[in-house]
Amino acid sequence: MGGARRLLRVGPPVECFIVERVNRFVVRVIVGGEARLAYINNTGRLFELLVKGRRGFCLKRESGKTDYKLFAVEERGLGAVVDTQLQMEAFEKAVERRFISWLAGCRILRRNARLGKSLIDYLLDCGGSHVYLEVKSAVLREGRYAMYPDSPSERGRKHVKALISNVRAGGRSCILFIAALPEVDSFRPNASADPELRKLLLEALQLGVDVRAIGMYYNPEDSSVYLYDENLRVEV
Numbered sequence: 001m002g003g004a005r006r007l008l009r010v011g012p013p014v015e016c017f018i019v020e021r022v023n024r025f026v027v028r029v030i031v032g033g034e035a036r037l038a039y040i041n042n043t044g045r046l047f048e049l050l051v052k053g054r055r056g057f058c059l060k061r062e063s064g065k066t067d068y069k070l071f072a073v074e075e076r077g078l079g080a081v082v083d084t085q086l087q088m089e090a091f092e093k094a095v096e097r098r099f100i101s102w103l104a105g106c107r108i109l110r111r112n113a114r115l116g117k118s119l120i121d122y123l124l125d126c127g128g129s130h131v132y133l134e135v136k137s138a139v140l141r142e143g144r145y146a147m148y149p150d151s152p153s154e155r156g157r158k159h160v161k162a163l164i165s166n167v168r169a170g171g172r173s174c175i176l177f178i179a180a181l182p183e184v185d186s187f188r189p190n191a192s193a194d195p196e197l198r199k200l201l202l203e204a205l206q207l208g209v210d211v212r213a214i215g216m217y218y219n220p221e222d223s224s225v226y227l228y229d230e231n232l233r234v235e236v
Contacts (some may be wrong), residue, residue: 003227038068079218081180118162146179174210187213
């Protein structure tokens with residue numbers, strides 16, 4: 001995809017093929033013709049991606065109960081980044097390199113910042129002003145849209161409420177959806193999975209919470225994560 005900017009390299013990758021999801025954190029995969037267990041840190045259902053026979057990309061693990069970690073799944077000739085930690089690392093690289101124009105002048109002060117009864121992913125310093133920023137992984141596709149969540153998310157609702165409360169108290173808040181899929185041009189909340197979350201996002205927008213989305217993907221040709229849109233259209 002033209003104009004994409006490389007954020008980081010991943011590897012060395014190991015080609016794998018999806019067999020089934022065993023539980024929240026384990027996927028059975030085929031590596032070199034043999035069945036293996038792979039760790040996955042994305043707790044979304046991922047029904048559209050974790051399809052039997054689909055090509056995936058794993059990293060070898062040196063310890064733990066699983067042999068590998070699944071970080072991406074083939075999608076439209078590229079890869080959907082399902083590893084939420086990798087998404088965050090890529091986002092931090094984008095901020096550091098000033099690839100996201102609407103975050104120009106911002107730097108990360110703190111990770112896992114306390115806001116009321118919630119932990120928010122980042123506390124930013126943007127030109128001397130503090131901004132609480134929560135990041136959500138959007139790897140559910142509907143045509144050209146990336147969506148979140150793919151199942152009801154009490155945690156997601158809690159975070160949006162905390163960001164709203166911060167704005168009501170005079171603070172600045174932002175929620176960022178990482179559309180870690182190739183070939184999407186917009187983000188929208190998945191109202192069929194969690195209608196209350198969609199209502200909260202609409203309220204957040206009306207009150208002044210900054211609701212944003214960026215697009216990234218994994219390219220298996222050079223085993224790198226790319227930022228291809230630093231400001232996807234958001235439709236709430």
